[in-house]
Amino acid sequence: MTATVLDGKATAAAIREDLRARVKALANRGRVPGLGTVLVGDDPGSRAYVDGKHRDCAEVGIASIRRDLPADATQQQVDEVVAELNADPACHGYIVQLPLPSQIDTQRVLEAVDPDKDADGLHPVNLGRLVLGYDGPLPCTPRGIVELLRRYDVPLRGANVTVIGRGTTVGRPLGLLLTRRSENATVTLCHTGTRDLAAHTRSADIVVAAAGVPGVLTADMIRPGAVIIDVGITRVVGEDGKGVYTGDVAPDVAEVAAALAPVPGGIGPMTRAMLLTNVVERAERL
Ligand SMILES: Nc1nc2c(c(=O)[nH]1)N[C@@H](CN(C=O)c1ccc(C(=O)N[C@@H](CCC(=O)O)C(=O)O)cc1)CN2
Numbered sequence: 001m002t003a004t005v006l007d008g009k010a011t012a013a014a015i016r017e018d019l020r021a022r023v024k025a026l027a028n029r030g031r032v033p034g035l036g037t038v039l040v041g042d043d044p045g046s047r048a049y050v051d052g053k054h055r056d057c058a059e060v061g062i063a064s065i066r067r068d069l070p071a072d073a074t075q076q077q078v079d080e081v082v083a084e085l086n087a088d089p090a091c092h093g094y095i096v097q098l099p100l101p102s103q104i105d106t107q108r109v110l111e112a113v114d115p116d117k118d119a120d121g122l123h124p125v126n127l128g129r130l131v132l133g134y135d136g137p138l139p140c141t142p143r144g145i146v147e148l149l150r151r152y153d154v155p156l157r158g159a160n161v162t163v164i165g166r167g168t169t170v171g172r173p174l175g176l177l178l179t180r181r182s183e184n185a186t187v188t189l190c191h192t193g194t195r196d197l198a199a200h201t202r203s204a205d206i207v208v209a210a211a212g213v214p215g216v217l218t219a220d221m222i223r224p225g226a227v228i229i230d231v232g233i234t235r236v237v238g239e240d241g242k243g244v245y246t247g248d249v250a251p252d253v254a255e256v257a258a259a260l261a262p263v264p265g266g267i268g269p270m271t272r273a274m275l276l277t278n279v280v281e282r283a284e285r286l
Contacts, residue, residue, distance in 0.1 A: 033283035036094030093119030144270030
């Protein structure tokens with residue numbers, strides 16, 4: 001068996017196309033959605049991700065609001081930029097690119113973001129809304145996973161889903177999303193304290209690998225015909241000495257799985273598309 005590729009790149013492009021039409025409709029009502037980014041420091045990876053978000057905005061017609069601060073920025077400077085974006089009516093949603101430099105208190109910054117402008121959907125208020133089943137911006141990566149599965153007609157209702165990784169951006173909120181009544185999956189959340197990981201992955205219809213450990217999921221750990229979602233993205237040095245992205249899923253998994261969302265080209269592009277979606281939805285609601 002060679003797994004069908006769940007193509008996040010193509011799916012994200014289709015979503016951006018739909019968003020373009022919605023942004024046009026908003027423009028006809030005199031409203032231009034705006035996405036803000038806050039980047040602190042000069043980490044090339046973070047800069048590339050932020051550049052990508054602004055390229056996406058330009059493609060869809062969303063206005064970009066970019067605030068870049070130096071690596072030695074103070075807590076006060078970051079707090080001021082957050083306060084400015086909270087107050088800016090042209091900014092419908094924004095993100096603070098993570099990780100932040102060590103002198104910055106990340107929790108304090110993220111909690112200062114206006115929850116209604118939290119385009120990442122990761123503010124404690126929004127995670128609380130998710131727990132309670134209230135409306136609010138959904139975390140982009142979990143939302144992207146559910147959307148990709150939906151568009152490929154992978155059934156979730158009653159499915160056994162094993163998630164590897166309990167991080168706050170993917171694993172934990174994904175468990176909440178998948179167990180809503182609208183999805184109705186049964187979720188097993190595995191982590192470093194899990195005793196027999198393979199026993200949990202082998203019994204799953206769908207496995208989501210979000211541990212950030214390259215190759216943690218191998219072919220012998222899955223049921224033939226399972227659907228596999230790779231979320232772990234680690235930059236490693238390839239044989240040619242150049243940097244390449246590798247996922248949590250070993251290459252041999254594609255020989256056993258029915259379908260696979262790969263790294264790169266799977267959930268990463270979907271995450272970016274969901275960020276734009278959160279901003280457009282907020283502009284539509286106002
Ligand atoms: N505030 C946030 N910070 C960070 C997040 C986040 O969701 N919110 N996630 C990561 C970085 N990230 C988005 O910011 C991100 C990482 C990777 C991709 C992506 O599309 N990856 C590609 C491969 C890389 C490429 O080709 O550029 C893929 O998987 O195909 C999107 C977003 C940490 N910080």
